[in-house]
Amino acid sequence: MKKRFCSLVAFALVCTFMNSCTMEVAPDGNPAGKSLTSDADISIQPLSLPAVGQSKVAYYAFDATPSGQGILPLTTFTDNANVVIVFEGTLWELADTVHYNSGWMNNAYYHSKRQVLADIQTLRARGVKVLMNVDDAASWSTATPFTTYNGTAYNATQFASFVNSCVTTVGLDGISLDVEHGATANTNYRNLIAALGAYFGPLSSSPNDKMYTAAVYSGGAPGPNFREVSISQYLNFVMDMAYSTDNFSYWSATLGNSKVMEGYSHQLSNLNTAIANAQWHPNPEKAGIMVFAANVSKSYTDAIFAALTSGGGTPPAGSDITNYGGTLTAQYQTGSPSGEDYTKVIDNSTATKYYTAHAAAWLRFQPTTSNVVVKYTITSGNDVPARDPKNWTLQGSNNGTSWTTLDTQTNQTFASRLLTKTYTFSNSTAYTYYRLNITAVSSGSVMQMSEWELFRN
Template structure:
């Protein structure tokens, strides 16, 4: 089946709830999260948070190129003399990002930033050694690609606008099988030349619409570069930036005015430093909902939520545990209880993993012991997974659990038998994944 008939069938199935959102051929929007130190030092907990966030691309910001060709991730040496020398566990941690259940499909590294000499060093190395397989640039980036499994390299060139060396560098990376993305904020003629000469190797343009690029118009840049750009905004901080609601509003406007199909957030470190401004999942949901994509990779879209007790204060009802936002929560005045999700339209789905996100205003309220159950009538339940002694070490922490299941259920219930000692029970978000 092809063309309009196939698209019509897919749309009908989605509307009827017979397919999860992740199966939609119409969902092409992309959301990108930039991050620095926490992506290196945060370990498995950070990877799990990213996997459950709803972002489709993770950007490792930033790789610096030293004058001798060594590669440094911010202040951490990662490649020297053609050998990976970074944290031993980092490659496996990054590899887990694209392992189901996850929203992440792509991993990129960014090269350069403001106030550095990375592209000047690249120019000097190209001039002295070239970009052949024997050059230090080739050896080091090949080692980085092999160790980290990255899909693309993003040029965040803010220190030297030299077209020839940037093109030579890009062609070297393309020859390794890497895609090239561009991240401009000014000097459009430079980026036009680089993109033109690298051709189809460039598959994305990330336009900075904050700080020095705050006045940029995505429609104008798209026209000038001959490719629809993906605009980026900074997250909320004490000195400025954008709340998730503001990101949603601006991305929605750019979808209308410029036809954007993706956007990015700068950046994860600032989100962690200002938890009251919104979580990574909140920012992903802001972009994804503006562009018509699902809030995350979860099956829970458009169904009905029930619970053993009424949600307590207004704004903390049972539906908040399935609204795609970790800044809201379900709260009840008892230390145990259940909450369940029923798919709409009589649909049933095979779930093989689920996630629980802690609100963690008061850790004693977090769930500790529970079972996940499935049912097709809402009365007879099958226990699918049981957990005891669970703790959540940080606010908005997401933990993902996998289990063996080959049966499609209409209902899934999280039955919490104990919390961590408080008088109330709270959960920020629950996700179900195929």
């Protein structure tokens, strides 16, 4: 996330071995040898997970520039969140303020980590779960993902234990990964994700209170790998960092609705759109709503979270329903080249395409609820114009067997590559299935297309 919202200050953690995370005397006034777990006035009782569909996750970014307000602390930057993620800085510097210091965990309000620690427990006393952001790193793809401040290298199991010790010392409810820092999802990386999953998340020893989430940049490695169940099974949910584009279906197609969190930011997401999407409740239910750098605007954040408790199962008016969960099938679901299968037509990316060695083929989309579709788009592929769809019908159905033709197109051409053409038609019936039935291509016996969108009334 830092790459999107702030300039990273290059720093190197010169680290040392620690058997556990312990507070020591530090310039910010933390008492020697004292951990939060021993404070008589601080409760670290487990807090229950939010109900499915009701996770309201607010990121507190220390370097956020407020919009129309002053700099607010963790305790007042939102009234409606039930999960707060402390972003920037490191978990280990909260647990050991002497030996670790990223330089990020301060702003005009926070001048000491002791303030941060106290406010974390104030939130928890209110029933708000607090997680700490943990950046992944290129080193996670190696056998030694972390090195302590005196140069002791940890393997995946040791690092996971270290993270758990720090979480326990600080009195947190879990961790949230920031997945975007150039790692590769090789065996070492996957082993570390699993090792952390032994302490946090649904497969851990504390599945009902220790949360394990990930904010994922899907535009670069290893982000797309988190669509794999073998990785995301360890997480409570994933959050896509494509804040200006709703990628819900991109994730839910493989992980299911309840594993996917919709994400927004004041910088990149229109408030009205975010509110409309928050009010949308698919069946099965989504995980909830996340607002990044929520301390930029309290009013923006609280309006989105408040909207989550209202609304229904229909996507917002005028929206592309393929972004709101559902099932995509195709006449030819196998036989495509690697990375060019039928699911690519609703991944919101013109960098991908669907390729099938057939001149005629259909695609069918079943949304989570019936919708009145009145417009659709088709985007041509990146090469070979002969493969472009030429003749087709768009059809609707409420049983998947009997079809009503809504629009017919013949002799269509695409003047350029990756060109999106829009087609509108009259329709007042809500259908539970929509089918694009392509009957001919420009020439030859291969069909390809990049994107297919379906817009409701």
